[in-house]
């Protein structure tokens with residue numbers, strides 16, 4: 504009998520993330536400094552850790568309700584209203600396995616094969632891959648440094664077709680650190696409405712906004728009824744390993760997402776839900792402290808890049824800088840490969856985040872000032888020797 508392909512055509516089509524390659528090499532290189540990985544260097548604050556551990560000690564080792572613990576959903580609902588003016592009752596919150604699951608649920612709930620998804624790029628790598636896995640079509644919308652990497656109504660409009668179904672908004676942005684102001688979001692609203700798009704708003708870095716004010720499309724009457732908000736505890740509370748996120752959405756989408764979550768996941772990790780409850784009740788001072796520290800590091804990094812003569816948009820949020828390296832005459836891949844090989848410094852080629860990221864590189868500053876200092880010394884040596 505003729506052998507069938509073991510791997511589905513869609514899974515085979517997905518390329519492995521090029522970010523992984525840098526993690527693997529840097530992990531196996533002695534004395535390597537990695538400003539590659541996108542996660543807080545802080546350990547989860549102690550009182551949050553203890554709440555998670557206490558829940559295990561108290562025997563809370565079972566599933567929770569599919570949708571999440573009622574007390575946690577109440578806190579999430581209160582938090583979203585107090586912090587970002589996003590008003591959804593606790594019954595409209597689903598607790599998920601990281602923001603990642605919430606993104607997956609939203610895309611699976613909304614998309615059919617052939618639907619087009621508008622993805623402003625440079626952008627976090629997962630959206631396009633999941634869209635492709637669903638048989639839908641990612642449509643990059645390039646965003647440029649000249650516009651502070653924000654999405655403009657004109658560029659969005661230019662990519663809309665009859666098949667456009669969903670727009671991804673991911674601000675503060677990984678990898679550029681761009682944000683979208685309320686005015687910028689409102690300028691998109693007529694285009695979104697005209698094309699009848701659903702908006703997936705990934706707000707994982709909302710708490711890490713250093714300049715300007717984070718605005719959620721779900722807080723705007725013009726966009727609320729078409730917005731699925733995705734967020735989580737990974738970045739703001741330094742809880743990446745706990746795997747806890749959440750989503751709020753208009754009821755029809757929420758119910759479809761809940762069906763998928765019930766079958767695919769059952770419930771988010773129970774100890775992590777207890778830890779997240781403590782994070783929301785008593786963890787805001789920790790968030791403020793970590794944010795102040797990230798801001799110091801951002802300022803140090805951007806000042807140093809400037810001193811080295813490297814152009815860089817000053818990121819307003821998240822914990823990444825996205826310097827322009829075109830003047831060195833190497834591709835993003837060549838620059839980062841050689842920097843890693845010659846100076847043992849890992850940063851990520853900008854094209855990993857979409858084609859329009861070519862000519863840039865992502866530097867994550869969720870690292871100690873000492874490490875960032877050492878890294879900048881190595882970068883200086885590297886460009887001197889080019």
Ligand SMILES: Cc1ncc(COP(=O)(O)O)c(C=O)c1O
Pocket residue numbers: 541600601602603604627673676677705707734735736737743746747748
């Ligand atoms: C923009 C963005 N969204 C979502 C995620 C996934 O976060 P989580 O750990 O909550 O799954 C990341 C992680 O790097 C991210 O950068």
